Amino acid sequence: MILTTVIVLAIIALSSASLLFIISKKFEVREDERIAIIGEVLPQANCGGCGFPGCSAFASACARAQNLDNLYCPVGGAPVMEKVAGIMGFEVSVGDAKIAVVRCNGTCEARPKTSEYTGARNCRIAAGLYAGETDCSYGCLGFADCCVACSFDAIHMNPETGLPEVDEDKCTACGACVKACPKFIIELRKKGPKGKRIFVSCVNEDKGGVARKACSNACIGCSKCFKVCQFEAITMGTNLAYIDSTKCRLCRKCVAECPTGAIHEVHFPPRPVAQSQPQEATPESRS
Amino acid sequence: MLKTFRIGGVHPPENKLSAGKPIEMFSLPQEVVIPIAQHIGAPATVVVNKGDRVKVGTLIARSSGFVSSQVHASVSGTVSRIEPIRDGSGLKKMAVVIQRDGDEWEEGIDPTDTLVRHIDLTTEQMKERIADRGIVGLGGATFPTHVKLTVMPGNQATHLIVNAAECEPYLTCDDALMCLHPNEIIFGILWTMKIIGVDKALIGIENNKPQAIRTLRNAIEQEKEQIGSASICVVPLKMKYPQGGEKQLIDALIRKQVKPGQLPISEGAVVQNVSTLYAIYQALAKNRPIIDRVVTVTGKEIPEPKNFQVRIGTATRLLVEAVGGLPETSGKVISGGPMMGRTIVTLDAPITKGSSGVLVLPEKESRRNEMRECVRCGKCVSVCPMGLNPAFIMRSTLNKEWEAAEKLYAPDCIECGSCSFTCPSQRPLLDHIRVAKQTVMALARARKK
Numbered sequence: 001m002i003l004t005t006v007i008v009l010a011i012i013a014l015s016s017a018s019l020l021f022i023i024s025k026k027f028e029v030r031e032d033e034r035i036a037i038i039g040e041v042l043p044q045a046n047c048g049g050c051g052f053p054g055c056s057a058f059a060s061a062c063a064r065a066q067n068l069d070n071l072y073c074p075v076g077g078a079p080v081m082e083k084v085a086g087i088m089g090f091e092v093s094v095g096d097a098k099i100a101v102v103r104c105n106g107t108c109e110a111r112p113k114t115s116e117y118t119g120a121r122n123c124r125i126a127a128g129l130y131a132g133e134t135d136c137s138y139g140c141l142g143f144a145d146c147c148v149a150c151s152f153d154a155i156h157m158n159p160e161t162g163l164p165e166v167d168e169d170k171c172t173a174c175g176a177c178v179k180a181c182p183k184f185i186i187e188l189r190k191k192g193p194k195g196k197r198i199f200v201s202c203v204n205e206d207k208g209g210v211a212r213k214a215c216s217n218a219c220i221g222c223s224k225c226f227k228v229c230q231f232e233a234i235t236m237g238t239n240l241a242y243i244d245s246t247k248c249r250l251c252r253k254c255v256a257e258c259p260t261g262a263i264h265e266v267h268f269p270p271r272p273v274a275q276s277q278p279q280e281a282t283p284e285s286r287s
Numbered sequence: 288m289l290k291t292f293r294i295g296g297v298h299p300p301e302n303k304l305s306a307g308k309p310i311e312m313f314s315l316p317q318e319v320v321i322p323i324a325q326h327i328g329a330p331a332t333v334v335v336n337k338g339d340r341v342k343v344g345t346l347i348a349r350s351s352g353f354v355s356s357q358v359h360a361s362v363s364g365t366v367s368r369i370e371p372i373r374d375g376s377g378l379k380k381m382a383v384v385i386q387r388d389g390d391e392w393e394e395g396i397d398p399t400d401t402l403v404r405h406i407d408l409t410t411e412q413m414k415e416r417i418a419d420r421g422i423v424g425l426g427g428a429t430f431p432t433h434v435k436l437t438v439m440p441g442n443q444a445t446h447l448i449v450n451a452a453e454c455e456p457y458l459t460c461d462d463a464l465m466c467l468h469p470n471e472i473i474f475g476i477l478w479t480m481k482i483i484g485v486d487k488a489l490i491g492i493e494n495n496k497p498q499a500i501r502t503l504r505n506a507i508e509q510e511k512e513q514i515g516s517a518s519i520c521v522v523p524l525k526m527k528y529p530q531g532g533e534k535q536l537i538d539a540l541i542r543k544q545v546k547p548g549q550l551p552i553s554e555g556a557v558v559q560n561v562s563t564l565y566a567i568y569q570a571l572a573k574n575r576p577i578i579d580r581v582v583t584v585t586g587k588e589i590p591e592p593k594n595f596q597v598r599i600g601t602a603t604r605l606l607v608e609a610v611g612g613l614p615e616t617s618g619k620v621i622s623g624g625p626m627m628g629r630t631i632v633t634l635d636a637p638i639t640k641g642s643s644g645v646l647v648l649p650e651k652e653s654r655r656n657e658m659r660e661c662v663r664c665g666k667c668v669s670v671c672p673m674g675l676n677p678a679f680i681m682r683s684t685l686n687k688e689w690e691a692a693e694k695l696y697a698p699d700c701i702e703c704g705s706c707s708f709t710c711p712s713q714r715p716l717l718d719h720i721r722v723a724k725q726t727v728m729a730l731a732r733a734r735k736k
Contacts, residue, residue, distance in 0.1 A: 114632070115377075115632045118653075118654045118655045119655060119715060119718060120658070120715035120718040120719065122718070122719075122722075124722055125715070125718045125719070125721070125722060128721065128722070128725075129376070129629070129718075130376040130377050130378070130629075130630070130632060131376055131377025131378045131632065132377065135377075137377055137378050137379070206379075
């Protein structure tokens, strides 16, 4: 009696086991093995700073990608991304450290308001409705879409100037603020040796007279900087100068030439007193 | 029992302060600023140079494609500038500036008012004339009319729907035009019916325009010989905003609902604003391009609101001065009506083909209140005329959840503003829905590539 029971149970057990084994092999989910390998080199913080819901999602995205252009783990940073590139077999290119730069100096004082906006306090919405509260239709609107987009607490509005300011220590150059700005004012630029950099803090393309009337800190497109640069780092656009941060050698000649003070130098030691130009931004005031 | 659309709608105060006021010819300005993009589609290409002499009706910018439109000089004189000029939005748009000298019209344009009952043009020639004369939708959207009247193969038109609703509060330009030129409008309707090949036209008009309803019905009776066996019917509608939305009008008049992503022609309907039909009459009967339009200048603090017939390119400032200037306690000036109009930042903004009104709002009505939390009351859902869920679409914009916004049919929004109007928490629903609509449409376009 007991023997029959044991044999029947054994048959059931064996057939269930075989069935499960066959099904598990037939319906096995084949995951790209690289996903697990990539996952191992990631910090496992699951913070979402990369834009994906967790480290394994980021690993999947990397395994699927053609290149790592839009993929960056801000917590792991460059060392981790190098390892990922190695696993995927991509070329490892070590770029220069970058930082977000706000290219507008249209402060409340320099750029008076000519209308009042009482709509939704959101830059993308305001930019879709009209030119903004001042006569410069290119400048910062001041409703902080960039600050909302930052997940590293690295950009804040200065209530006195009405402009956003980047915290150099916290910025990971992830590019979220660049994408958030509807006026394309924020740019990722080379951080520079010891943080030294030079840039034109204006994106206004109106004719010089019109731009200056709207904002006293505007670039008027006079081209004096372009003429004085010996390294061909400056190009002239529509009534606007642009400094290529990869070509700039930080000689500061353009800063001295600029008649409106639109070109800013950051983290430089003060000039010798003998020079007559007024001091530009000092390290303390520009962070 | 008056007909109306079945889903949603709100009842803003009508404020038709200028109702019953006859159309006054506005004095010719010394200078006109004519933007070259006064229509949906590709901006036109300028064909005149600084210093050229032009007459009324001279072509100053040529259409640059199928979905584009011609632009004509509205005064005679000399072209003084061709450059980007700040418009009502504060942004600079390319425009042709003409210094006026007299009022000389191009040969071939009949500037008289005599009613013309017969025209000798084929359907193709009529469409070409409409395109050549720069006719665009004058309800405010400025869609090139010849494009709408070209029924694509695979589609069949059954009705011409005349949009005489003028549901936007304060505006009375269509109303005044119907009272003054009803017979011309009937011929515009008749000839348009021939172009699209239909024999039924329905004029949807809100019941707050009894005089216009009467004059149109009289004109139909007077012209019954020309109308023949075709049917043109005036249908008074219940007052509800946005009765003038084309999809809402189609639902009210022929009880058909246009599916998401589809055009009205998919339900057999071609919708045209009544002012556009008058412009079509003028193009076909008088060879006259759009060089002027009726504009309502109004506001609670304006002593005498009026309906002016204004040359395109006239500065808004002149219209405001003509009604006594900006009152001391004005808060803002709107181009259009209070629901879908846009605030202008300068009175130098010119009147364009799409300018239906100049509305001066007092300071106390000019500001929005602070936004508060969504209380899930559902009022926005019940008023949306497209059957959408505004509260949820705004939430998906705030969270940047574009897939969710697409599932909520954000691109179907007609931007009427009923949701923002009705929200008890003063949430700027439409502003956020617009962001969702634009983002979802851009993502869909990118996917197709």
